[in-house]
Amino acid sequence: MTGIGSTGSGSPLRVALIGYGLAGSVFHAPLIAATEGLTLDTVVTSNPERQAQARAEFGDGLRFAASADDLWARADELDLVVIASPNKTHVALATAALKAGLPVVVDKPIAGTAAEARELAALADERGLLLSVFQNRRWDNDFRTLQKLVADGELGDVWRFESRFERWRPQPKGGWRESGDPEEIGGLLYDLGSHVVDQALVLFGPARTVYAESDVRRPGAEADDDTFIAITHEGGVRSHLYVSATTAQLGPRFRALGSAAGYVKYGLDPQEAALRDGKRPATEDSWGEELECMWGRVGSGESPLTGGGNPVKTLPGDYPAYYAAVAEALRGTGDNPVSAYEAAAALDVLEAARRSARDGVTVVV
Numbered sequence: 001m002t003g004i005g006s007t008g009s010g011s012p013l014r015v016a017l018i019g020y021g022l023a024g025s026v027f028h029a030p031l032i033a034a035t036e037g038l039t040l041d042t043v044v045t046s047n048p049e050r051q052a053q054a055r056a057e058f059g060d061g062l063r064f065a066a067s068a069d070d071l072w073a074r075a076d077e078l079d080l081v082v083i084a085s086p087n088k089t090h091v092a093l094a095t096a097a098l099k100a101g102l103p104v105v106v107d108k109p110i111a112g113t114a115a116e117a118r119e120l121a122a123l124a125d126e127r128g129l130l131l132s133v134f135q136n137r138r139w140d141n142d143f144r145t146l147q148k149l150v151a152d153g154e155l156g157d158v159w160r161f162e163s164r165f166e167r168w169r170p171q172p173k174g175g176w177r178e179s180g181d182p183e184e185i186g187g188l189l190y191d192l193g194s195h196v197v198d199q200a201l202v203l204f205g206p207a208r209t210v211y212a213e214s215d216v217r218r219p220g221a222e223a224d225d226d227t228f229i230a231i232t233h234e235g236g237v238r239s240h241l242y243v244s245a246t247t248a249q250l251g252p253r254f255r256a257l258g259s260a261a262g263y264v265k266y267g268l269d270p271q272e273a274a275l276r277d278g279k280r281p282a283t284e285d286s287w288g289e290e291l292e293c294m295w296g297r298v299g300s301g302e303s304p305l306t307g308g309g310n311p312v313k314t315l316p317g318d319y320p321a322y323y324a325a326v327a328e329a330l331r332g333t334g335d336n337p338v339s340a341y342e343a344a345a346a347l348d349v350l351e352a353a354r355r356s357a358r359d360g361v362t363v364v365v
């Protein structure tokens with residue numbers, strides 16, 4: 001078993017993955033397998049079809065467990081547990097893993113409340129174990145590009161930031177992600193909202209106030225499917241964040257407006273689509289890169305849709321960097337890429353947004 005910085009640079013770190021649905025099969029398993037110094041040892045799923053799918057990609061040496069409890073009995077054979085199961089299970093599973101002496105990665109959202117996230121963080125600190133949150137969209141190509149533009153001062157002082165994660169899905173797909181049961185922690189606020197809020201806080205710092213509007217638009221839908229969040233950051237930047245499944249015409253993914261220039265970027269990072277199509281970082285020379293026609297533009301006074309501003313090459317997306325950083329943190333040669341305390345700060349905003357939308361008020365965070 002490994003704590004923070006307690007593992008040498010010898011054998012690969014053995015990873016157990018809990019859950020092999022969308023998150024586990026599309027994101028976590030391929031990225032773990034692609035990371036030098038990590039090996040996918042065990043997948044927790046009792047579904048025979050998912051077992052066959054995992055074995056076909058990762059080989060006959062892959063082990064399976066019917067339940068997470070099977071892992072705790074052999075915790076000394078593992079170095080990291082990754083939790084990619086439904087949201088409502090995250091807290092209980094992370095708590096059990098930490099108490100078994102195992103470092104943990106949890107898919108977002110780490111918990112339903114900021115208080116629960118901080119309790120988990122305190123437990124990890126008490127045990128001297130890594131607890132990290134999979135906020136993969138910090139490594140999106142557009143976010144990496146905007147982050148560099150802001151850091152280099154290309155936009156001047158940023159005054160307003162718009163971020164949209166919009167889809168056109170007029171028919172609900174069903175399942176726990178769209179359930180109206182509060183225990184499921186479903187809906188777009190906690191799904192896509194976890195990403196856009198985290199990105200805004202990374203870019204522009206802590207939130208001071210939050211205002212939100214949240215609706216259930218589609219017939220038969222149970223959870224929010226069209227939500228807007230306005231954050232006023234302590235530094236004065238205003239972030240306007242949109243997450244929606246009901247957008248018939250998609251807006252720009254990012255629009256950042258500053259005292260010197262603005263940046264406008266359309267389209268989504270290509271990594272999720274590549275992973276869904278079975279492409280893997282280790283076999284793709286141009287992983288995370290996008291076509292020049294998709295690059296964003298920086299300028300002032302003119303619309304990028306009519307050729308205004310200058311095209312800016314989009315930095316490659318780099319989801320593999322997350323697990324590479326986790327491996328370094330476990331070996332004591334790097335920092336936790338996304339701490340539970342950072343995730344708790346984002347949950348503070350999500351909870352404030354839920355209250356704001358319910359009560360029609362602006363909430364001080």
